Amino acid sequence: MPPNSNNAEFYAILLSKYRPKVIETEAENKAAISIAEELEHKRLRTPEEDVLLELLVTLIEKFEEEYYPLPKHESHSMLLHLMEAQNIKEEDLVGIIGSHGDVSEIVNGKRNIGKEQAKALGEFFHVSPELLT
Template identity: 50%
Template sequence: MTLTFNSDIYSQLLSQYQPRIIKTEDENEKFLEPVEELLSRSHLTSEEDALLELLVKLIEDFEEKHYQLNVSTPRSRLKHLMEARSLEQSNLVKILGSSKIVTKIINGELEITKEQAQALGKFLHVDTSLFLLE
């Protein structure tokens, strides 16, 4: 099955949410709401996935600039997405290979590989780069 991307639908989503550079905490909170709503869905359209990716990037950029003490890591992003979607470690076993690997990644004993990041991105409908060190 080939997923198609409808520019008109994406334009409607952009018009509805009006994403832009986040400059205040209130704006950040405003954009967190649709992100959490999108993350709670089990299936996203290509257009919703693109919007989610954009909103997450805008939020990350704001938080990176304003919350230096709480720097996001691939592991913390994974844990956040798991929490937002009510996923358990057992839900990631098929994605990452084994329960031992999942536990080591969650505990910070192993870094997420490029292949694992791709699998997680596909499974969670987010950009692979969220799980890779920059």
């Protein structure tokens, strides 16, 4: 959500201070991450700082998706990691991504995670479905 016109001047000051742009190098990525972390950990962010943080996260994600794509087999490892981290068992996923047999095959790496299943898992685990495809 863009800042309203009353706060456009403050947003312009933030933009001139941080000068966000399309990230093209690892150094630029590290700098953007540093700024994003600074904003993320700020106790009380203004709406303009929220907009800037969202912009930086988008730029960082774009750079990292292009330069550090996850190999396809990583989706299975990611699912196992999410399950372990949140103490989720196979039976907890029945009905979310399919039958008990479907879940078992996916969890055991015998079947790939489909697009709709990745979407459902993303919603369930509160992560981007792209991590699971």
